Amino acid sequence: MTKDALLEIGTEEIPASYIEPAMEQLGETIKKSLELHQLPYQEIRSYATPRRLCVVIKKLNEKTQDRLEEYSGPMLTIAKDQNGAYTQAARGFASKYNVSVEKLIIKKKEKGEYVCIEKKIPGRKAEDLLKEVFPDAIKKLSFPKSMVWEESGFRFARPIRTVIALFANKVIKFSVAGVKSNNYTFGLHTISRKKITISTPERYETELRNNCVLMDQKKRRAELERVMENATKHMKGDVVVDQDLLREVNYLVEHPVAIVGTFDEKYLKLPQEVLINCMRKKQKFFPVINKKELTNHFIGIRNGISENQNVVKEGYERVLSARLSDAEFFFHQDTKRPLAEKAEKLKGVVFHDKLLGDRTMFGKINRVKKIASFLNDRLNDNVKVDGSRIERACMLLKADLVTEMVFEFPEMQGVIGRIYAEHDNEDKDVSQAVEEHYWPLVNDGKLPKTGLGTILALSDKLDTLTGYFSVGIQPSGSADPYGLRRLAAGILRILIEKQFPVRIKELIDILKSSGWQISQEVEKSIKDFLKLRIENIFETKGYKFDEVRSVLATEDDDLLDIQNRLEALKKIRKLPDFEPLATAFKRTANILKQAKKNNFEIPGTVDENLFKEEAEKKLFLSIYNLENNLKVSLDNKDYMAVLKQMVTIKPDVDEFFVKVMVMAEDISLRANRLAVLKYIENLFFKVLDFSQLQ
Secondary structure: OEEEEEEEEEEOOOOOOHHHHHHHHHHHHHHHHHOOOOOOOOOEEEEEEOEEEEEEEEEEOOOOEEEEEEEEEEEEEHOOOOOOOOOHHHHHHHOOOOOOHHHOEEEEEEEEEEEEEEEEOOOOEHHHHHHHHHHHHHOOOOOOOOOHHHHHOOOOOOEEEEEEEEEEEEEEOOOOOOOOOOOOEOOOOOOOOOOOOOOOOOHHHHHHHOOOOOOOOHHHHHHHHHHHHHOOOOOOOOOOOOOHHHHHHOOOOEEEEEEEEEOOOHHHHOOOHHHHHHHHHOOOOEEEOOOOEEEEEEEEEEEEEEEEOOHHHHHHHHHHHHHHHHHHHHHHHOOOOOHHHHHHHHOOOEEEOOOOOEHHHHHHHHHHHHHHHHHHOOOOOOOOOHHHHHHHHHHHOOOHHHOOOHHHHHOOOOHHHHHHHHHOOOOOHHHHHHHHHHOOOOOOOOOOOOOHHHHHHHHHHOOOOOOOOHOOOOOEEEOOOHHHHHHHHHHHHHHHHOOOOHHHHHHHHHHHOOOOOHHHHHHHHHHHHHHHHHHHHHOOOOOOHHHHHHHHHOOOOOHHHHHHHHHHHHHHOOOOOHHHHHHHHHHHHHHHHHHEEEEEOOOOOOHHOOOOHHHHHHHHHHHHHHHHHHHHHHHHHHHHHHHHHHHOOOOHHHHHHHHHHOOOOOHHHHHHHHHHHHHHHHHHHOOOOOOOOO
16 A cells, blocks of 8 residues: 655755755755655655755555564584584574574575574554654755754754645654644744645645645746746837856745836946846846846746735835936946046955965056966967057956945946946957956856956966965865866866966966966965866766776876867777776786886896797887887877777787786796886887776
8 A cells, every 4th residue: 555745844045046056965865865765756856945844755555564584593413413403592582582592593605504583674654654754854954054943952044833744634743943843834934824734645736726835846937937028018028038047046035026116217327237237146037138228127036926016016116216216326426537547546445364476456457467478478360469468458357346236236247347448439459358357157057258358368267276376265165155166177178178378287387477376285286276176077977986097197288179078988998808908907917016016127128039939029119119110199189099009908818917917926037027018018108098998
């Protein structure tokens, strides 16, 4: 027999960004617990709103299966004496498990015959297990920030007010954070505080829907889109649907209702980016466009029912109008004087107070200018940019940080800098670079489009990364308050995807040339940090982790070259002879490691006069010829051709290991054979470290 089970955690309003991860955690924890206890079920469904996290378990078995447990005792030769009677050892074993010696059985195992006990463990009832599984799952939930609100010190994102725990129509009794589990919850808090009794898990969603709560986030989102679409039917325009905003708003409401509002047309003179920011970021409103032009309409989403719409609409309009009025004032104040004149104020803005030298943002833009100039000089003529544009762009780069607009709306930095530069009739590329130098804003965000923006994005990120590392600030565990991982990923993505022909070491040299005093310790930290990010980036591109590590082990820091090697390796691994060759190489590496550990001599050159076996002569000749044949392919960086040629020596390697004893008693013979293996290792290491492949 199977029945449905339900767990609902009713809380005060949880931040929207916490909800989806918490919902997934809850479902996953319960799934693992049920699997651990071997309690079968058909499906686990997870739901969430701002005020409740919920899991419905469909068709959960009423109890676990009975099982047989076996306990091994002493060996039969110890358990019985010469007359076949049980010894004290056997009696002690039986007594430990509370059975008589007559119940002992004899079982044949790998090392001989043993006396054993078999015990039948009856299955456990689901409702007994759920008493452990449900509270345990609640306690294991983690949030970016949590709080304590009651005496036991229990931590959760927001105070827990109700807990529903049902197995069919039975309440699973337990208590968490001082709240006893029950079979009731509440509907939409803005319209009623009446208790809603849930008779069975099957009635849960229907009962909540009857009380204006759309529990299923997918259905709620569909309803959200529907009400917004309906709202725009009575006006000339289309709602601008931002998927991130839609996801956030979906977790801000339990019953979405769309409200259409308007604002004064005079604000349409403001840049569209400013208007949209005021609507989306600050008020969670959706802008409305007509023929690609922003209109003075917007859509706000209310958590409730269609009552007193005009009052709510007036409230929305009043709040947005105040925001737009502020933005208009800031825009007019900021544009009274050119952006370039504001750069001087950066002398009063601290980048980091522990930094040696100039600690201000003004000092930073001077360093960025030098880094960008060195970087630009390093580039080919076809991608090099005009040096005067670098100088001009750097002057404007961070000037918007001291504007009124960024002070009030920090998320506008870069965007408003570009808008103000355009307002001042600055060069188009220069204006664009002021915004683009912050890109990518997120790990998979868009990269700078212009050459100038690309150089400045790289230079600014390199300077920031070096600055923080030089004062001892590095990400640890999950903590990365300065976003240095994203910054490093941005540097690497630009180098790879923009095909920048610059090595990591060259970037460090450029930093040093631009005035950075980088200690060996800091340099190593930066390189190690970037190396970890390189692994992540190439793994997300579909290469296996052992492939990435085998290539990075060669200490190659040319990202484009690394990508070429990885692509060749990925293809060559499909050939049947490749994996056995890799295995033989690992054996080579292991022998060399063993020799090094034993302080055996490994000469730098091979003495052909010391060859005794035909197989070692043959292998040496193969390697010698291979080395000569590889030169052209290596020079052309044709790694597919290199690896294909390497595969051809597999038969000679196999024969060598079958017929030749490397660790011979004769010291000179052994040293010469180790030299042959070292010769192979050095040659193969020019492409990748085969020993890292799994």
